[in-house]
Amino acid sequence: MLMPTMDVKTWSKSNRMMLTLKMLQGRLQVVERLTLSEPTQECYLGLCRTMSWDVRHTGGGVLFMDGGSRITPSIEFDRSFFFGSFFNGRNKVVRPTLLCDEQYDYNKTASKQRMKGPKGPKNPIPINRFNVFDAMQHERLVITEGAIMQLEEEMYEHKLHLLPPHIRNQLPERGYLDSETLGDCLPSLRTIQMEAAARTEEMESGMYQKFVDNPYQLWTDEANASYSVDAADGTIQQFIGGKKSSWSMLS
Numbered sequence: 001m002l003m004p005t006m007d008v009k010t011w012s013k014s015n016r017m018m019l020t021l022k023m024l025q026g027r028l029q030v031v032e033r034l035t036l037s038e039p040t041q042e043c044y045l046g047l048c049r050t051m052s053w054d055v056r057h058t059g060g061g062v063l064f065m066d067g068g069s070r071i072t073p074s075i076e077f078d079r080s081f082f083f084g085s086f087f088n089g090r091n092k093v094v095r096p097t098l099l100c101d102e103q104y105d106y107n108k109t110a111s112k113q114r115m116k117g118p119k120g121p122k123n124p125i126p127i128n129r130f131n132v133f134d135a136m137q138h139e140r141l142v143i144t145e146g147a148i149m150q151l152e153e154e155m156y157e158h159k160l161h162l163l164p165p166h167i168r169n170q171l172p173e174r175g176y177l178d179s180e181t182l183g184d185c186l187p188s189l190r191t192i193q194m195e196a197a198a199r200t201e202e203m204e205s206g207m208y209q210k211f212v213d214n215p216y217q218l219w220t221d222e223a224n225a226s227y228s229v230d231a232a233d234g235t236i237q238q239f240i241g242g243k244k245s246s247w248s249m250l251s
Contacts, residue, residue: 002007003139003185004023004195007028008100008101008102008103008126011126011129011131011159012098012099012100012129012134012238013097013102015129015131015132016098016101016155016158017096017132018131018132018135018136019130019135019141020059021135022135022141026229027102027139027140027141028141028143029140029141030142030143030144030145030148031051031142031143031144031145032069032145033068033069033078033144034066034078034081034142034144035078035080035081036080036081036084037080038076038080038084039080039081039083040083040084041086041087042074043080044084044085044087045086045087048050048062051161052238053089053091053140053142054139055087055091056089056090056233057088057089057090059139060090060091060093060138060139060140061089061090061137061138061139061140061141062090062091062137062138062139062140062141062142063092063094063130063135063137063140063141063151064070064081064085064091064092064093064094064142064200065093065094065095065130065142065143065144065147066078066093066096066144066145066147067095067096067143067144067145067146067148067150068144068146068151068153069144069145069146070145070146070149071192072146072192072193072196073097073146073147073149073150073193074146074196075096075097076152077093077095078115079250081093087179087222089140090137092134092138092139094130096143096144096146096147096150096151097116097127097129097130098130098151098154098155099129099132099148099154099230100126100129101126101129102126103126110229134224153211171197198242199244201216204216212245221245224240225238225239225240225245226238226239226240226241
């Protein structure tokens with residue numbers, strides 16, 4: 001069966017329609033968060049058994065949209081749940097977004113890209129997104145509360161476009177469209193996200209200590225570095241402690 005070629009706008013629209021259809025069918029389940037005590041298949045299957053999620057090949061199948069909890073929303077999957085979900089059955093974990101990226105073929109440069117015809121990308125579905133084919137193959141759609149928050153932010157612009165023009169024109173007058181980006185109102189302090197980012201930085205900053213490209217301490221090697229310029233071809237080489245540290249390909 002040939003996959004249909006659709007533009008990004010149509011994919012996004014079909015994703016929103018499928019999400020609404022799952023809700024109308026009563027097959028949409030909202031959970032607080034998706035996590036496991038251990039990143040193993042045993043814990044994952046135990047959770048599915050407890051929640052009556054049939055993830056067998058012969059079962060209905062479950063499509064998970066993991067966006068973290070309401071307190072700590074995240075675009076990354078919960079690690080333990082993600083690794084535990086490596087189960088050879090009818091299940092899939094997708095990211096909390098309905099908007100699609102442009103299709104690309106990384107074997108071609110941007111100027112040679114053609115989206116239509118037999119030489120276009122062989123898989124026209126944007127990668128790593130919630131899409132209609134996923135939702136049709138799985139009977140149940142499980143969404144976390146953090147994913148719902150992110151979908152609300154993502155769909156805000158689309159909600160405005162759905163409004164009739166005479167209603168949309170009244171929104172700025174009533175003060176409903178005050179934007180922190182434009183400076184109309186004070187930016188909302190996202191204290192929870194800021195604290196989560198600080199905790200992540202505090203935890204990860206020690207992991208990069210032994211590497212040269214430490215993102216938390218930029219240019220630490222500059223204090224000990226010396227440079228030599230080849231007068232013939234103009235290449236620059238970096239030396240640290242008397243040893244060459246620049247790449248030969250960049251030299």
